[in-house]
Amino acid sequence: MSGEGLKRRLGLFPATNIVVANMIGAGIFTTSGLLMAQLNNPLLMLGLWVVGGIIALCGAISYGELGANIPEAGGEYKFLSELYHPMLGFLSGWVSFIVGFSAPIAASAMGFSEYFLRAFPAGFASAGGESGMNPELLKNLLSISVILVFTAIHYTGLKFGAGVQNILTLLKVLLIIVLLGAGILSKQGNPANFVPVEGISGESGGWKTIGLSLMWIMFAYSGWNASTYIGAEIKSPARNLPGSLLIGTAIVLLLYLGLNAFFIYSTPPDELKGVIAVGGLAMKNLFGGPAETLFSLFIAFALFSSLSAFMIIGPRVYYSMAKDGLFFRSVARIHPKSGVPSNAIVLQSVIAIVLVMSGTFEQILTYMGFALGIFPILTILGVFRLRKRNPSAIRLKGYPFVQVIFIIAGLLILVLGYFERPVESSVAFVTVLVGIPAYYIFRRKQ
Numbered sequence: 001m002s003g004e005g006l007k008r009r010l011g012l013f014p015a016t017n018i019v020v021a022n023m024i025g026a027g028i029f030t031t032s033g034l035l036m037a038q039l040n041n042p043l044l045m046l047g048l049w050v051v052g053g054i055i056a057l058c059g060a061i062s063y064g065e066l067g068a069n070i071p072e073a074g075g076e077y078k079f080l081s082e083l084y085h086p087m088l089g090f091l092s093g094w095v096s097f098i099v100g101f102s103a104p105i106a107a108s109a110m111g112f113s114e115y116f117l118r119a120f121p122a123g124f125a126s127a128g129g130e131s132g133m134n135p136e137l138l139k140n141l142l143s144i145s146v147i148l149v150f151t152a153i154h155y156t157g158l159k160f161g162a163g164v165q166n167i168l169t170l171l172k173v174l175l176i177i178v179l180l181g182a183g184i185l186s187k188q189g190n191p192a193n194f195v196p197v198e199g200i201s202g203e204s205g206g207w208k209t210i211g212l213s214l215m216w217i218m219f220a221y222s223g224w225n226a227s228t229y230i231g232a233e234i235k236s237p238a239r240n241l242p243g244s245l246l247i248g249t250a251i252v253l254l255l256y257l258g259l260n261a262f263f264i265y266s267t268p269p270d271e272l273k274g275v276i277a278v279g280g281l282a283m284k285n286l287f288g289g290p291a292e293t294l295f296s297l298f299i300a301f302a303l304f305s306s307l308s309a310f311m312i313i314g315p316r317v318y319y320s321m322a323k324d325g326l327f328f329r330s331v332a333r334i335h336p337k338s339g340v341p342s343n344a345i346v347l348q349s350v351i352a353i354v355l356v357m358s359g360t361f362e363q364i365l366t367y368m369g370f371a372l373g374i375f376p377i378l379t380i381l382g383v384f385r386l387r388k389r390n391p392s393a394i395r396l397k398g399y400p401f402v403q404v405i406f407i408i409a410g411l412l413i414l415v416l417g418y419f420e421r422p423v424e425s426s427v428a429f430v431t432v433l434v435g436i437p438a439y440y441i442f443r444r445k446q
Contacts, residue, residue: 029279
């Protein structure tokens, strides 16, 4: 391993930016049409976004307390390793490696391609015709190209990467504000769109469909714990780490509610069903085709911000695992010039590219949602262990109510989501189980 290790360079503003950027991504700009197809009820959909935001805030408070007391790189990996057993920490890192960061990078890149296609459908059709390539293959190639560009950006160093990240995040928030302002000023929408059209239409209906919907919504909120993964690089972590989680999550909750209200106001529920590029459709309904092209393009590039944030955070988890001898030693390498875990960045990008080529957006969404729902529950249970072990630990308000709310809600979402989509959920569960023999292999090598 070369280099001097990770340095504390990030204050409250960039740490909060990373949380916001990590949360606002493919989820909010792609899931509302899929949710409407399942729920058929705009008000219920808005209510579930509120529920998801409350769950995320409860998680942010809990992780803020853990991060203030264990301010190291790795997030859940470090928390679970220190509070329970190294194997649990390894399994969370294993899931982060395959699902937690690589899959959202793939989803963000695929979301970019969907919006880019909506902006230039004729160009894509022409390119496919001239080259003889399938349009789906062209979209995949575009997604892969985006991943490679941001791999190169973050390979150059944290300072440059964080600077790009700050600019992208501010532009993305500005874009959302413009979208909301356009919806309010246009007066072209229809308040009647908020009226339910029919009953829930999921495969099993009722609570199972609501559970699956919340699983997708929690994917859109995933990232509320983002700054804990870079705890070793945050200045004054006892103050700035919890602050970044709470401020970032609260900002995103408000923006998500506004965006979903905008989607519903602009588009009848029947038209919204199943559409992935919902932002472009909304602008088309309010302002016509040119606005659809312009804002589809803007949203496509806005997705760069969340993809970039995952590029920053994920490699710090693998770096921390490798540093502890529980992953490939080469992944712990810090680049001597750029000061970043360079091999971890490249490895994460390779996994993301494989995922782009291997599944549909909805399949990846469900697979991610289930796998990512397991370890936060165990981690937040760790708050009780932390307080029992260390009475002098830094404590945040809300205990034990916020922890109980998150744990109960998380378990219900997993159970209901599993029964609604057993195949994707089972694959996610198997992914976790495969990590058990992998842990012992790395331990033996160590």
